[in-house]
Amino acid sequence: MLKVLWGKEATRQSSLMEDVWRFRHQQFVERLGWNDIRRPDGREIDQFDGPRAIHFPQLNHAGEIVGYSRLLPTTEPHLLSDVYPQLMGDRSPPRGNTIYEWTRCVATIDGSPIDGVAVSSRQMAGVLEYCLLVGIEALIVETYPKLLNMFLSTGWDVLPLNAPSQFNEHFIVPFCxxxxxxxxxxxxxxxxxxxxxxxxxxDVESPLAGPAQISERPRLSRLVAA
Structure with missing residues (x-):
């Protein structure tokens, strides 16, 4: 299952969040070689991991984290606005209460499928399910062009925000x-x-509606129960 942690819930589950920081360091620094974010304490955490960041650690049946994603509100500083604005050229990145940035999406490469479904597929579908439940209408992604094609091939409606730009020897494209x-x-x-x-x-609160509860949004009740 994918846990959903943000705000007070992330604070209450501080032990799991510590596992999240270490899992991110293991995956992005040790495995993928993102040495610019290496930390001596083995915890990958940045300036965007504030109370409104939404974390999706995926746990296997043994309680181990095998996948992870993060959503950031575009009404606050985020990667495209504050770290990679050059990807937009002379254009302004989309912002809005129902627009979030999808970052730090990863799955272990040696993890077994869970209930017959690959960890990466569960990660994508779980984030999608959550967005529909709470009313997130668009996700900003900055990634390699081949992953844009992966979104297209798996049924997503996508819109490129600019042409690919070369960044650290790779081409990166921003899209919704x-x-x-x-x-x-x-x-x-x-x-x-x-x-x-x-x-x-x-009693999990919606990040868009403050005290409103996710259970008060009935439009996907059939899909969630399917």
Missing amino acids: AYPTAATLEWHRSNYGIRGSLLDLGA
């Missing part, structure tokens, strides 16, 4: 991915996903 019920149905059907992938706990 739009969560839709049809895309969630595609993931469920093609990956054999049954039921919800989210472990929301009790």
Whole structure:
């Protein structure tokens, strides 16, 4: 299941968040070689990991983190606005209460499928499910062009925001991915996903509506229960 941690929930689960920081360091620094963010304490944490960052650690049946994603509100500083604005050229990045930036998406390469579904597929579908539940209407992504093609091939509605730019010997393209019920149905059907992938706990607040509860948004109740 994908845990959903942000705000007070992330504070309450401080032990799991420590595991998140170490998992991110292991994956992005030790495995992928992002040495610019290497830290001597073995914790990958940055200036955007504030109370409104939404964390999605995916746990296997043994309780180990095997996948992770993070969403950042575009109404606050985020990677495209504050670290990689050159990717937009002379254009302004999209911002809005229902627009989030999708970052730090990763799955272990040696992890076994969970209930017959690959960890990476569960990660993508779980984030998509959450966006539909709480009303996030667009996700900004900065990644390699081949991953843009992966979004297209897995049913996502996407819009490139600019042409690819060369960055650290790689080409990076910014684009918007739009969560839709049809895309969630595609993931469920093609990956054999049954039921919800989210472990929301009790009384989880929506990041868009303050005190409003996710359970008060009924538009995807059929899909979540499927």
